[in-house]
Amino acid sequence: MVRENKFITDIRVNVILAIISSIAILIYKKEITFAIAFTVSIVFILFQGQYRKALNFASAFVILFILSILMAGKSGLATLWLFTTIARHLLIPLSFLQGISERSIGELLEVCHRLHLPKSFGVSAIVLMRFFPTIKYELNTIRGALKFRGIGISLFSTLFHLPKNFYLTLIPLLIRTVRISDEITTVALTRGIDLDRDIVSFSEVKWTNKNTVFLIVFSIVISSLKIIEIKWGWQF
Template sequence: MDKPFEFKSTKPDARVMIFQVIVVSLTSFILSSHMAIAILFMIMLILMISHNMKDKAIQMVWRYMILLALYKILDMLQIPYLTIMFNLIILLFIRVLPAYMSSIIMLNKMPMNEMMTALQNMYIPQMIIIPFAVVYRYVPTIIHEINCVKVSLKMRGLNTSLIGIIIHPMKTIENFIIPLLIRSSKISDELSAASLCKGLDIANKRTCLSDVRFQASDAIYCLICIIIAVSLIYMDKSGFLL
């Protein structure tokens, strides 16, 4: 007799991905030395490459290098007030980068149905799950819309670079921000309607074709995350990483 067809859930589990984002976010803001943050960045970079996200990993490397170069240049120039202000902003972006990378991995690799089933198994209230589901889909969609608006502006010969935005702020609002706001409103309505069509507002428990379970491999993954985070924090506070 043939075995019934089964849908395998994505590994690691959705709860593990959420846990990873929380751990990386807390660790990146607890660390104080540049070396410790750089090691955390490298770990997230390796993780992105292991998830077949090489293009995004290269983008993250470029962003990190640009931020680090700006920090070093401003530190050498020592412009009164401006150096301190801009260096603080740059350091904030550098600290946020590992958490941002962890969030990208979760958004790109975790199916929506498994994420919602995992949250429901954690007894998260529906009033939290439904907005989270809409935002979970909204972020990648709005990024796609931003890229579409940029392409359409380039086709019309309009400047979409950072310098063009700074030089012509009013044109940026007219040509970029307004179309994006109109599209954002339509997207939010469409996503809300799609969520209702999928039965997110019903009181009954959701079912999922994939077998979403927290297994031993997921527990080991969480343990490794904790060990790496604690080790980095310990080495940072002990002065091993300057």
């Protein structure tokens, strides 16, 4: 799929690569293997012209890597070190899934239909992907309104009046969460989630030769990393 002169892979490519990479991170043992696999996932993002997202993922990986190094070997921080390590490894499959939430609802439903997934699963996944970005937008709006009233303008002010800032943010956010859930439920009903029949999608979903090449190449690279790790151990 080409959008604004950028090639965007089929959603099924993202899902399959995410599954393969999820299995891979369970069997990888050496940190260099994880690092190379993450580099491969960043290349996947760059091929689609998503430079800012690639930078965000790379920054998150570097930060988590530095934190894990600083906490390594310290008994009091063992649990936190474990969480940072797991989070760093999970960035690999998540980087393959990036961008799916930005696809149209019709396209996502059509892909779920072609994968023979239950309609309720597709709509539930779409609701989940739409919910958190919407909540983030609402949270930024609430913070902007508080700053306009002179509340939480600086970090010192926020920390000094932390309880006040907390409930002034939490209560409007809870109200908006209820409204958003009602709106999303209405959209799901409008799209026929309660009907036991197929729904016609107006979004075109095509599997092209480029999708095949992307899937084969990146699958081979991710799988071959484990073979190299076992046979040579990255010592040539």
